[in-house]
Amino acid sequence: MGEMLVLIDHTDGAPRKISLQLLTAARKIAAETGDTIAAVWIGEGADDAAATLGEHGAELVYTWDSDEAFAYVTVPQVEALQAAIEESDADTLLFGSTNHTKDVAARLGIRVDGGVITDVTGVAVEDGRLVCTKEVFGGDTITTSKVAEGKMQIIGIASNAYPVESVGGDEADIEELDVELSEAAQVAKVVSVEKQVASDRPDIGEAAVVVAGGRGLGNEEGFRLMEQLADVLGAGVGASRAATDAGWYPHRYQIGQTGRTIAPTLYIGSGISGAIQHRAGMQTSQTIVAVNKDAEAPIFQIADFGIVGDLYTVVPKLIEELEDRKG
């Protein structure tokens, strides 16, 4: 029994959806381990978020609000987490699995002699330790893994693996962390940050619904159809590598082994064959819908609902039907 830490990712002063999902995971774990939940908030805004974090189960927020937090690449955040671990004496840290946080977690694991498990879709507690489920090899294999006894458990949870649940807790207390950056933390300086996303659509890593298009779209224009479908559903738009390599959609929207890992509640893929490298990025989606004119396409092996047909016939009908139902 002790404290469990939850790294809160935030944007424009508000916790991201994944962070509130992490608090749900933390509460489920804490129900068995008896731990209390402490959030870790790096950067400004912890005071304003304390009520939301409390409402979702955090009792305490460790924060480090410094210009240095994001002035250097990755390591200041590692050192802030290290300070939170030392302060709390926690043996578990949960974080939302993204490319950036995996970088942070790997470095932290070395610093604190901990074990890192990423892209976890489910956690059970056995003898007070976490047993983590994840899908590997493009979803063909499910593994359960745990960190060695006595070592810090640093666990990256996949997006949408847990729901967001408010439990109506009191505003969390705030505790400032004392972080003295090492020289090593100040080696790689961030020179500029430019926001690339000029879209009102949700980020595909967090969206509950993702609409994805592949080579079967035939051209860049096909993505206007994907965007139309996405907008009826309030979804994010993703793409296969064949589509991003062709220049039809920006690379930052690529789903798969060398792109983003997503786990929405609903994934709709059109004109995507379902190569293993694509599946590696989307197979944990809760419901998979595939539209493909080839009934033998491998995507149908993992689809919950498959539509064999020309996407240019099927998708406009789908949009029409959805619009009708929305009234």
Ligand SMILES: Cc1cc2nc3c(=O)[nH]c(=O)nc-3n(C[C@H](O)[C@H](O)[C@H](O)COP(=O)(O)OP(=O)(O)OC[C@H]3O[C@@H](n4cnc5c(N)ncnc54)[C@H](O)[C@@H]3O)c2cc1C
């Ligand atoms: C190291 C490595 C890493 C990779 N990383 C990734 C990655 O991160 N993400 C990724 O996606 N891929 C990745 N790939 C590439 C991957 O192997 C596939 O080549 C790619 O996913 C294929 O994209 P696609 O399904 O859009 O195209 P295709 O495989 O060409 O499939 C197109 C599909 O569209 C269907 N189709 C065609 N016209 C229509 C129509 N009018 N209506 C309906 N269906 C139609 C076809 O039947 C076909 O099934 C990687 C490959 C390697 C080697």
